[in-house]
Amino acid sequence: MATDRSKLAFWLLLAPCLIWLVTLIILPHVGMFLVSLREKVGVREYETSFANYAVFLNEPLYWNTFARTAYMSIAATILTLLIGFPISYYIAKLTRGRTKTTSFLMCLIPFWVSELVRTFGWMILLRETGVFSNFLQYLGLVNGPIEMLYNDAAIMTGLVYTSMLFMVVPLVTTLDSLDDSLIEAGYDLGASGFAILREIVIPHAMPGIVSGCIVVFMLSLGNYLTPILLGGKDSLWFTGLIYSQFITRFNWELGSAFGFLLLGLSSLIVFVGLKLTGQSLGKTMAQS
Amino acid sequence: MITGIPQSRAFKWSYRAYVTLFFIYLALPLATVCAFAFNDSVFPSLPWEGFTLDWFFGTDAPYIGVFHESPILRSLVTSGVVAFWVSVLAVFVGTCNAFLFVRHEFRGKAILYVLMLLPLIIPGIILGISILVFSSTVANFLEDATGLWFDRLRPGLILVVLGQFSFITTFATLVISARLQKFDPSLEEAALNLGATHWGAVRAVTLPFLYPAMVAAGVVAVLMSFENFNTTLMLVGSDAPLTITMFDRLKLGSTPVLNAVSLLLIVVSALLGLASLLLQKRDD
Numbered sequence: 001m002a003t004d005r006s007k008l009a010f011w012l013l014l015a016p017c018l019i020w021l022v023t024l025i026i027l028p029h030v031g032m033f034l035v036s037l038r039e040k041v042g043v044r045e046y047e048t049s050f051a052n053y054a055v056f057l058n059e060p061l062y063w064n065t066f067a068r069t070a071y072m073s074i075a076a077t078i079l080t081l082l083i084g085f086p087i088s089y090y091i092a093k094l095t096r097g098r099t100k101t102t103s104f105l106m107c108l109i110p111f112w113v114s115e116l117v118r119t120f121g122w123m124i125l126l127r128e129t130g131v132f133s134n135f136l137q138y139l140g141l142v143n144g145p146i147e148m149l150y151n152d153a154a155i156m157t158g159l160v161y162t163s164m165l166f167m168v169v170p171l172v173t174t175l176d177s178l179d180d181s182l183i184e185a186g187y188d189l190g191a192s193g194f195a196i197l198r199e200i201v202i203p204h205a206m207p208g209i210v211s212g213c214i215v216v217f218m219l220s221l222g223n224y225l226t227p228i229l230l231g232g233k234d235s236l237w238f239t240g241l242i243y244s245q246f247i248t249r250f251n252w253e254l255g256s257a258f259g260f261l262l263l264g265l266s267s268l269i270v271f272v273g274l275k276l277t278g279q280s281l282g283k284t285m286a287q288s
Numbered sequence: 289m290i291t292g293i294p295q296s297r298a299f300k301w302s303y304r305a306y307v308t309l310f311f312i313y314l315a316l317p318l319a320t321v322c323a324f325a326f327n328d329s330v331f332p333s334l335p336w337e338g339f340t341l342d343w344f345f346g347t348d349a350p351y352i353g354v355f356h357e358s359p360i361l362r363s364l365v366t367s368g369v370v371a372f373w374v375s376v377l378a379v380f381v382g383t384c385n386a387f388l389f390v391r392h393e394f395r396g397k398a399i400l401y402v403l404m405l406l407p408l409i410i411p412g413i414i415l416g417i418s419i420l421v422f423s424s425t426v427a428n429f430l431e432d433a434t435g436l437w438f439d440r441l442r443p444g445l446i447l448v449v450l451g452q453f454s455f456i457t458t459f460a461t462l463v464i465s466a467r468l469q470k471f472d473p474s475l476e477e478a479a480l481n482l483g484a485t486h487w488g489a490v491r492a493v494t495l496p497f498l499y500p501a502m503v504a505a506g507v508v509a510v511l512m513s514f515e516n517f518n519t520t521l522m523l524v525g526s527d528a529p530l531t532i533t534m535f536d537r538l539k540l541g542s543t544p545v546l547n548a549v550s551l552l553l554i555v556v557s558a559l560l561g562l563a564s565l566l567l568q569k570r571d572d
Contacts, residue, residue: 009486013388016381021403024454025410028418035421083310090307103311105562110314112561114515116531117550120538121317124324131320161317214409222411224518229538239413239518246417246522256421259414270409 029263036256052257062241062258069238070265072152073220076159080167080216081209083160088171088208089201093180104172111165119229122158123149126230150232158226163219167212174208175201210277218266238262318554325547357545363533367514370445370529374452375509379502381453382460386498389461390468407455416522419451444525451519456512460505463568467501468494504567507560515557 039051056062091103110118125131126148136142148154178201186196202209227237238258245255328340355361389401407415420443427441440446471494479489517531524532530549537546 006486010388010392010394013384013392014394016384017388017400017404020381020454020457021400024419024450025403025407028415028422029410031422031425032414032418035425086303086306087310090303094303103307105565106311106314108565109558109561110318112511112515112557113318113554114517114531114550114557116515116517116534116538117321117553118317120534120546120550121321123538124320125317161313164314218409218411222413222518224413224521225535239411242413242417243521246420252421255417259417262411263414266409266411 032256033260035253036260038253040253052254053261055254056257056261061236065236065241066238066261066265068236069221072155072159073217076156076163076220077213077217079156080160080163081213084164084167084171084212085205085209088168088175091168092172092175092178093183107165107168115162115225118162119158119225122154122161122230126154126157149230150235152231152235154230155227155235155237158230159220159223162223162226163216166215166219170208170212170215171205172208174205178204206277210273214270214273217269221262221266221269321547322551322554324544325551327544327547329544360530360533360545360549363528363530366445366527367529367531370449370452371510371513373449374456374513375506377449377453378456378460378509379464379506381457382464382505383498383502385457385461386464386468390465404458404461407458410455412455412516412518413522415454416451416519419447419454419519420522423447423450442525443523445527447523447525448520448529451523452513452516455519456509459508459512463505463508464498464501467498471497500567504564507564507567511557511560511564514553 036052037048037050038046039049041047056066087107091100091107095103123130127133128145128147128149130148132148133142133145137145182200182204183196186200191199222239224237224239224243227235228240231237239262242255242258242262245251245258249255326339385404389397389404423441427438430436430438430441475493475497476489479493480486484492515531517535520529520532521535528536530553534546534549
């Protein structure tokens with residue numbers, strides 16, 4: 001009797017989960033994969049082939065954009081780590097009490113705001129009539145207005161800014177759990193600051209570093225707003241290609257193939273990152 | 289906090305300067321957006337033409353403020369409706385998931401758990417196009433088979449809600465599960481010993497314990513739904529939520545009315561974010 005009832009409860013709990021995952025995650029991705037294998041041979045006539053993937057390989061514009069998106073995302077990830085690590089160490093180890101809470105909150109608040117607003121802020125700062133340009137003219141460092149928007153550096157600034165939180169939070173969490181006495185013992189034994197960083201702090205923070213890097217890389221790879229708004233019309237980003245195939249060209253077959261390539265690259269990086277450090281997806285995601 | 293480690297004065301000061309610079313970097317874009325909401329000029333850029341509140345309350349073109357700009361108000365309502373449904377659905381499924389993963393052991397649990405986490409690592413734009421492709425295929429199939437129209441499966445608000453729900457549910461599940469794990473099952477057993485039914489015990493004891501987490505998850509869902517762009521972009525129909533309307537304006541170049549909207553968004557999302565943190569922290 002009791003087991004019957006708990007079985008019923010189990011199935012009632014399982015149903016929403018399965019409906020959600022099957023209809024919104026699994027079937028759509030299987031469907032997208034099947035569409036990416038379709039080749040249009042006539043009006044409403046299709047054949048199964050890898051033609052769309054061949055188009056990707058044969059058109060330098062496409063795979064150059066793909067490669068560019070990948071290495072720009074890697075660069076953004078490394079930059080975010082380099083900028084964010086000292087900050088996380090400061091918050092976790094060099095402050096306490098209210099200062100610590102406040103500085104952590106100050107890191108969080110910008111990220112509750114829409115990415116659109118953040119990007120808009122950078123546009124106002126960087127554009128020709130913007131704040132930086134006027135400031136430099138005021139200081140007399142430049143003669144005329146300068147355009148700082150619409151180049152790769154602007155994209156990079158925006159990407160690093162947008163992803164910073166996802167690096168800082170896991171780093172602060174792991175660094176917090178590092179026992180201070182280990183660092184002090186290192187000093188007592190005569191190690192230099194750099195040696196302590198390399199031998200004690202970084203090995204301990206590794207799980208946080210990995211999960212931060214994975215999330216930042218994925219976010220950069222899948223970003224659409226920042227490259228489009230800060231990089232201007234000529235800036236190529238893979239998500240922009242996907243958008244134009246779907247919405248402008250109405251070529252869903254090629255768009256799906258692009259989507260699958262992006263998904264493949266992003267999953268591959270996550271998988272390699274987890275394998276290299278021997279962590280599980282669940283633990284890594286719980287941290288961030 | 290580490291004390292008693294000798295560090296040179298120069299190092300300490302440069303470290304502090306770096307941290308200060310970092311926080312300026314964090315605050316600068318948002319502060320700029322807010323400041324230009326009060327500039328008496330039709331462009332959100334320098335020179336500074338003086339202080340005005342027209343971008344909030346103005347009624348004469350081109351100085352039409354947020355509160356009189358009907359397209360923006362309409363998309364704000366649209367965003368609100370979408371956020372409401374997304375958070376209701378996400379909290380409901382999230383709560384079911386929490387009970388499922390915390391209370392039950394079953395074959396395939398590990399696989400299902402990984403599947404549940406997957407939406408976190410799928411780029412938003414891919415979630416959007418996959419749902420777009422799938423729902424259109426289903427709509428085409430149904431229309432061919434029945435001869436009726438199935439407009440609800442075409443890009444529009446229903447698809448936007450489903451698209452956002454598909455990944456926000458994972459966050460809701462994680463927030464609510466974290467709280468359920470802290471629940472002491474003996475409280476529920478006590479209720480059962482006192483003659484409560486299973487469902488009665490859950491409703492009278494467990495759910496009230498979960499409420500703070502459920503409200504926090506709901507607030508997080510509203511925040512994420514409001515600011516979502518990538519998934520929404522691929523699924524949007526004729527009624528555009530706020531982020532999409534703002535994006536279209538931004539591409540064309542706009543008056544500081546966008547700054548005024550942004551300022552309101554910053555204030556509201558900061559308050560909501562703090563509220564969700566407080567709810568999650570309570571009784572920890």
